[in-house]
């Protein structure tokens with residue numbers, strides 16, 4: 001239920017709204033929908049599937065005002081019925097919603113007792129039916145009456161057939177930005193200001209049950225007590241270059257191949273021969289007694305590598321916690337929390353940031369997307385500068401994250417980081433292996449289960465590689481610390497269960513070679529990713545991807561790129577939807 005957009009102004013509302021939805025597809029693409037006012041009636045269209053499906057089915061060419069939605073399903077299966085916008089029984093009001101209404105069941109039963117009939121399985125429909133129930137000719141008032149009844153979090157946009165000149169919006173915890181131009185000819189609402197910034201740079205963010213009445217050239221705001229509110233807009237800069245695959249078959253492949261350049265950008269200008277320098281990083285952060293990383297998915301894996309960097313390089317005790325689990329943990333005082341998120345919009349990460357800030361802790365963000373929620377809610381932010389990442393499966397953001405984390409550990413240690421400059425060239429070397437990796441991928445693409453294993457730096461690296469394979473090929477790939485396999489998982493090993501071994505950690509070389517013997521003895525086919533000098537690996541592995549030689553700390557870069565290519569080519573052999581895999585969203589905006 002995840003990206004909302006709305007437009008009112010002199011441009012073609014329908015087209016502007018469709019363009020906005022395209023830029024919000026990273027928040028989900030299970031279904032899309034759009035509604036507006038046409039000849040005094042609500043006109044709408046909603047379809048299961050991505051935006052292009054909706055565009056082919058649109059029954060209208062023009063709308064006076066438009067609201068749209070792109071969904072990542074939570075309550076109710078993926079279907080056109082459960083797609084947004086949702087309408088009240090009389091089809092007078094249309095609503096789009098991002099978030100979750102936790103008490104929707106009780107509210108729905110109450111309304112059903114009043115004779116209201118529901119047509120979807122969603123929690124969202126209850127909001128529009130409630131608004132209709134309370135509507136007495138004033139849309140803002142009806143919305144204001146409904147908000148205190150809702151438990152959970154939301155950003156909503158609502159239109160009424162009698163008011164083709166207005167959108168009413170409200171938010172609690174979910175991001176909602178309102179943009180307007182200097183000339184007062186148009187106004188836009190969006191879950192993400194980056195979806196409209198080029199034309200409407202004045203931006204207001206709605207917070208805690210605030211309600212906005214949006215008209216062309218006029219925004220009226222009300223606080224949670226329904227009193228008029230005066231807020232100064234922020235002036236945000238941004239523009240969009242239309243995304244392009246640059247001749248590659250998929251965004252993922254393009255982004256894998258960009259990594260030499262994106263790692264270069266992440267480190268450029270951030271160090272001299274003596275030390276690391278971060279722009280806008282408060283000096284007091286260096287006094288942290290310990291560091292906790294939080295993040296989800298790929299960003300959590302980057303955090304795990306960051307923890308090892310901080311302990312090995314700066315001797316600062318460090319821990320990584322999955323963001324959705326972090327709130328259950330005691331975090332000692334004087335801990336610096338570092339929230340990692342490519343998008344800066346992941347709801348679990350944002351919720352953990354809010355939780356730790358409310359406990360009085362300082363939070364640093366590491367983020368790729370400017371103006372995102374994370375960048376606004378943290379005490380400082382380091383940007384990855386990787387450029388837009390379009391593929392749902394994160395690749396270049398991960399290597400930029402670990403580049404920044406390496407620099408950060410050096411910053412804490414007051415050391416130079418010159419050695420990281422070798423990484424862009426080493427990534428180039430790995431990219432040259434793409435044809436060989438494609439051959440290996442084809443050979444193994446019929447297997448349905450894989451173990452990925454590694455030790456020390458190669459443990460989080462193998463978790464990330466296994467996640468890539470799961471995400472885009474729908475193959476069961478489980479990452480394990482290599483020493484742990486014998487404590488249970490090895491029971492699964494047979495000739496149908498390949499092991500992908502990440503061997504580039506010199507400190508644990510002998511041990512991983514023994515672990516390889518253990519799985520070999522049980523018949524597992526083995527693919528090893530190993531540095532050139534580890535010749536012993538060829539005696540035990542069936543296939544080896546030979547990587548450039550580097551230190552243990554820097555090995556995650558090269559091994560990761562090889563793992564990404566392996567996942568990509570397996571998914572390609574299987575004919576999967578690589579850039580937009582089923583059931584996923586680039587950024588999951590519900591907890």
Ligand code: G6P
Nearest residue numbers: 296297298299341342343346585
């Ligand atoms: C989603 C994506 C993952 C991503 C995770 C965290 O689950 O599918 O690829 O790693 O969110 O995203 P973030 O933007 O917070 O790094």
